[in-house]
Amino acid sequence: MSFSIPQRKTVALVGASGSGKTTIARLVPRFWEASQGQVLIAGINMKDIDQKELMKHISFVFQNTKLFKTTLLENIKYGNPDATMEEVEKAIDMAQCREIIDKQPLGLNTKIGTEGTYLSGGEQQRIVLARAILKNAPIVVLDEATAFADPENEHLIHKALSELTKGKTVLMIAHRLTSITDADNILVIDKV
Numbered sequence: 001m002s003f004s005i006p007q008r009k010t011v012a013l014v015g016a017s018g019s020g021k022t023t024i025a026r027l028v029p030r031f032w033e034a035s036q037g038q039v040l041i042a043g044i045n046m047k048d049i050d051q052k053e054l055m056k057h058i059s060f061v062f063q064n065t066k067l068f069k070t071t072l073l074e075n076i077k078y079g080n081p082d083a084t085m086e087e088v089e090k091a092i093d094m095a096q097c098r099e100i101i102d103k104q105p106l107g108l109n110t111k112i113g114t115e116g117t118y119l120s121g122g123e124q125q126r127i128v129l130a131r132a133i134l135k136n137a138p139i140v141v142l143d144e145a146t147a148f149a150d151p152e153n154e155h156l157i158h159k160a161l162s163e164l165t166k167g168k169t170v171l172m173i174a175h176r177l178t179s180i181t182d183a184d185n186i187l188v189i190d191k192v
């Protein structure tokens with residue numbers, strides 16, 4: 001297959017389970033090297049870009065992105081360790097995470113995975129989105145999780161996703177209808 005994503009546009013990939021969507025998305029941040037063909041960013045072959053340098057330009061949120069066993073603050077700041085508290089707070093609001101943090105007795109200093117502090121799947125997803133929003137990279141690769149389907153969470157995640165992708169070049173694997181209809185272009189992987 002071959003396709004290109006114009007700058008600041010959103011391309012959605014849809015297709016049956018097992019059709020290769022995640023595989024394609026993982027080639028972009030070079031989690032896997034393409035054994036055939038090539039992935040270019042602004043005409044430059046990704047293989048010629050230092051992985052560390054490449055990471056500065058791409059935010060990615062994958063189906064199975066997990067939180068680290070540390071505080072919520074560190075989990076979010078991982079997106080940009082140099083961010084100010086003001087920027088962190090802004091990312092929290094944009095990712096619809098305010099209520100998640102407010103209900104923890106230690107707020108942002110709450111440690112994940114300790115003393116029974118576990119967030120729901122949808123809450124974790126929003127914290128991961130806050131991290132990506134804080135990173136503010138020009139390219140966003142998203143592999144939406146299919147779970148967390150209750151309408152309230154779906155609505156919050158959709159809002160967080162629109163904040164993350166605003167003005168960015170986006171490759172999104174979309175399961176939610178709302179995400180698909182937001183795309184400039186929809187690619188269907190068929191007959192694999």
Ligand SMILES: Nc1ncnc2c1ncn2[C@@H]1O[C@H](COP(=O)(O)OP(=O)(O)OP(=O)(O)O)[C@@H](O)[C@H]1O
Nearest residue numbers: 015016017018019020021022023024025063173189
């Ligand atoms: N290293 C590998 N070698 C060969 N096949 C693989 C390898 N890794 C994964 N696959 C297969 O490639 C296919 C595509 O998997 P992929 O995860 O990209 O699908 P997907 O479209 O993201 O599915 P879903 O919608 O369920 O997330 C699957 O059948 C998977 O088992």
Ligand SMILES: [Mg+2]
Nearest residue numbers: 021022063143
């Ligand atoms: Mg997948």
